[in-house]
Amino acid sequence: MKNNCSNPETSAARGKKRRREEEEEVGCSQAANEDECFSLQDELTFSDTSVALRIIRAQFPRIDQAASVPPFILQSQLYSSVSDRTQVDRELERLRRDKVVRVFKLNTGQNDHAVVFLDDYLNQVDRIAQRMEDKKHNDTEIFKWFKEHVLDSKLEPSIGHHELCTLLSLGGKVKDAHITLLINAGLLTRQLIDPDMYWFTIPSIGKLWKALLQGRKELLSLLKRKRHKEMFLSELEKKRLRYSPLDMRFHIRDLIGSAHLKIFQTTSGLVVRVSND
Amino acid sequence: MWQAIQARETGRTPCNSFANQLKSRRISSLQLCNRKDFVSPHRGAVNSLQVDLTEGRYLLSGASDGSAAVFDTQRATDSEASGLIEKHKCVFSVDKGHEHGHRFAVSSAVWYPIDTGLFVTGSFDHLIKVWDTNTAQAVVDFKMPGKVYRTAMSSLAMSHTLIAAGTEDVQVRLCDIASGAFSHTLSGHRDGVMSVEWSTSSEWVLYTGGCDGAIRFWDIRRAGCFRVLDQSVTQLGVRPPILKHSAVSTKVSAEKSSSGAKNRLKTLHTRPSVEKARQKRLHPGMLSTLDRATAHYGVVTGLKATNDGMYLLSAGKNKAVGYSIGCNTLLNFETGRLQTSKAIQMATSDDPALVFVPCMKTVKAFGMWSGRTTLMFRGHYESVNTCCFNSTDQELYTSGADRQILVWSPGGSVEGEMDQDEEAAEDKDNWSD
Numbered sequence: 210m211k212n213n214c215s216n217p218e219t220s221a222a223r224g225k226k227r228r229r230e231e232e233e234e235v236g237c238s239q240a241a242n243e244d245e246c247f248s249l250q251d252e253l254t255f256s257d258t259s260v261a262l263r264i265i266r267a268q269f270p271r272i273d274q275a276a277s278v279p280p281f282i283l284q285s286q287l288y289s290s291v292s293d294r295t296q297v298d299r300e301l302e303r304l305r306r307d308k309v310v311r312v313f314k315l316n317t318g319q320n321d322h323a324v325v326f327l328d329d330y331l332n333q334v335d336r337i338a339q340r341m342e343d344k345k346h347n348d349t350e351i352f353k354w355f356k357e358h359v360l361d362s363k364l365e366p367s368i369g370h371h372e373l374c375t376l377l378s379l380g381g382k383v384k385d386a387h388i389t390l391l392i393n394a395g396l397l398t399r400q401l402i403d404p405d406m407y408w409f410t411i412p413s414i415g416k417l418w419k420a421l422l423q424g425r426k427e428l429l430s431l432l433k434r435k436r437h438k439e440m441f442l443s444e445l446e447k448k449r450l451r452y453s454p455l456d457m458r459f460h461i462r463d464l465i466g467s468a469h470l471k472i473f474q475t476t477s478g479l480v481v482r483v484s485n486d
Numbered sequence: 487m488w489q490a491i492q493a494r495e496t497g498r499t500p501c502n503s504f505a506n507q508l509k510s511r512r513i514s515s516l517q518l519c520n521r522k523d524f525v526s527p528h529r530g531a532v533n534s535l536q537v538d539l540t541e542g543r544y545l546l547s548g549a550s551d552g553s554a555a556v557f558d559t560q561r562a563t564d565s566e567a568s569g570l571i572e573k574h575k576c577v578f579s580v581d582k583g584h585e586h587g588h589r590f591a592v593s594s595a596v597w598y599p600i601d602t603g604l605f606v607t608g609s610f611d612h613l614i615k616v617w618d619t620n621t622a623q624a625v626v627d628f629k630m631p632g633k634v635y636r637t638a639m640s641s642l643a644m645s646h647t648l649i650a651a652g653t654e655d656v657q658v659r660l661c662d663i664a665s666g667a668f669s670h671t672l673s674g675h676r677d678g679v680m681s682v683e684w685s686t687s688s689e690w691v692l693y694t695g696g697c698d699g700a701i702r703f704w705d706i707r708r709a710g711c712f713r714v715l716d717q718s719v720t721q722l723g724v725r726p727p728i729l730k731h732s733a734v735s736t737k738v739s740a741e742k743s744s745s746g747a748k749n750r751l752k753t754l755h756t757r758p759s760v761e762k763a764r765q766k767r768l769h770p771g772m773l774s775t776l777d778r779a780t781a782h783y784g785v786v787t788g789l790k791a792t793n794d795g796m797y798l799l800s801a802g803k804n805k806a807v808g809y810s811i812g813c814n815t816l817l818n819f820e821t822g823r824l825q826t827s828k829a830i831q832m833a834t835s836d837d838p839a840l841v842f843v844p845c846m847k848t849v850k851a852f853g854m855w856s857g858r859t860t861l862m863f864r865g866h867y868e869s870v871n872t873c874c875f876n877s878t879d880q881e882l883y884t885s886g887a888d889r890q891i892l893v894w895s896p897g898g899s900v901e902g903e904m905d906q907d908e909e910a911a912e913d914k915d916n917w918s919d
Contacts, residue, residue: 288820293856293857293858294818294819294820294857295816295817295818295856295857295858297818298816298817298818299816302720302816314783320783320784320803320805365718366718367718403778406778468820468822468823484822
């Protein structure tokens with residue numbers, strides 16, 4: 210009898226424990242609710258770039274207004290997750306050439322690059338094409354040509370005007386109005402330094418771009434106001450940023466990778482400090 | 487240490503590898519030297535340091551107060567603390583008070599590569615002066631159209647004595663000391679040229695890095711640059727890829743880009759209309775001006791060619807990267823933040839293959855093929871502009887905005903190294919409380 214009573218308890222306890230472990234292993238594929246389950250301390254570094262990419266992508270915050278933005282990972286986040294930067298660069302290059310991911314340059318003024326999985330990006334392009342058709346624009350076959358000819362052959366983050374026209378005309382006759390449509394849809398943008406070159410962009414990234422810049426500033430000022438300019442990582446994670454819907458983990462990884470913050474191991478856990486170099 | 491010498495005596499270690507092992511052990515223990523000190527006469531930030539190429543003995547420095555000074559690194563002028571600390575005062579210095587001195591900051595001071603009888607200084611007062619070392623007089627003056635950012639002379643040159651000058655003007659000029667005139671004008675950059683470096687494998691090849699982010703390779707025997715480095719042309723791994731089909735594809739892309747650019751030129755002159763009919767034919771040497779590839783997204787602040795001539799290291803806004811001939815090797819040195827408005831000077835050492843890069847207030851040494859930080863030198867109070875490695879003595883000289891020239895030398899003395907080995911072989915049972 211005793212055994213019978215205790216068994217359900219222990220089995221229930223064991224069941225809960227196992228579920229918790231499973232959640233930690235899978236790495237929070239169910240985003241927001243399970244945020245409290247594991248902390249950045251356990252999952253700061255990974256051994257491999259593709260593992261890091263997948264797990265950081267899974268941790269991308271689910272924001273409702275920006276539901277149309279594909280999850281992107283900043284290159285500085287990769288640098289903070291894998292210890293050898295040269296290895297990150299080379300593996301990212303290999304993934305880019307194998308057309309698993311695509312790299313975009315963000316115009317934040319610093320050297321920011323965002324990595325997006327190609328499937329997410331193509332889904333996004335399709336959604337935009339659908340939306341343009343619903344609005345009864347003409348010339349929506351430009352998106353199909355863009356996807357088939359340009360995205361397939363041009364893997365760099367920028368493209369020249371002439372090359373763009375050449376590649377698009379493999380699908381059909383290209384007019385200037387087509388390129389305007391692509392720019393309006395948010396897939397291309399002109400470069401400021403050179404009127405003839407375009408950058409590829411992640412569509413509707415404007416809100417998140419602003420959130421990125423403001424969140425960085427806010428996090429750095431939060432730490433700089435402390436007396437010794439440092440804080441425990443576990444405490445820092447629990448804070449919420451006022452100006453950025455992107456969560457704290459995103460910004461912490463990004464700032465560590467761009468050398469604004471340093472991480473130390475102490476006897477009571479990891480400490481984050483503003484770097485003074 | 488004694489065992490290593492015995493191995494060399496008996497022939498187990500060849501002489502070269504014995505010397506190399508010793509050098510690498512010394513280089514990996516570099517630290518701030520407490521035995522040697524340079525008394526710097528400069529009253530402004532030091533912008534340039536160079537050890538002479540013939541003997542490796544004299545150090546030339548140029549500073550922002552318009553002064554240039556020469557130090558003897560091997561013989562001290564006097565000593566303090568009963569002979570333990572050697573003070574090296576400058577052998578001579580030329581500054582604003584000198585009748586031929588520069589009026590504004592000296593941005594670059596280099597030795598004449600053949601002997602130490604001449605040295606060349608370039609300054610923000612638009613002049614490049616060639617000085618005679620023994621009499622400390624300016625022998626030749628070259629007037630430039632803009633502030634001189636960097637001057638360089640080729641260490642391999644057998645048939646020319648050209649000074650390459652990078653200024654805030656878009657053209658790179660080559661000045662000839664023998665005739666006193668400009669021999670070449672190299673056009674192609676779209677903004678000022680901040681870093682100039684001669685190749686270490688050919689006396690005719692010049693590398694320039696501009697404020698527009700482009701790095702161009704020039705062969706001075708023909709017109710135009712023959713390569714523009716593009717950061718998106720990458721290679722995986724240390725060796726460049728075998729160029730079977732890529733030769734064809736680069737030709738094709740060159741044609742495409744040139745014809746596309748000709749179209750663009752046409753639209754500048756007439757109504758915008760899309761293709762054909764070249765209106766303006768460009769000289770084949772000028773075709774490279776149409777190539778707008780960039781190696782960095784910002785200003786290229788420093789260039790250094792490795793001694794074997796196969797790789798070029800370049801420093802830009804927040805990155806220092808290595809380029810093989812033509813391809814980005816994707817070597818990412820974890821530099822953190824680098825200063826962007828001033829040119830920096832990097833140094834390389836051969837045997838442990840290290841690159842020394844000044845990053846704000848510290849100088850970091852990176853393994854050349856791994857990109858990891860191996861050593862970090864903290865000692866300056868303000869940002870470091872320049873570093874110079876003396877391979878004959880395995881010493882690193884660094885200097886920057888705090889006007890001090892610091893010496894980093896291998897820690898410990900040779901006697902200390904020998905004693906350490908002896909102690910290790912002692913009897914460990916021979917102890918008492």
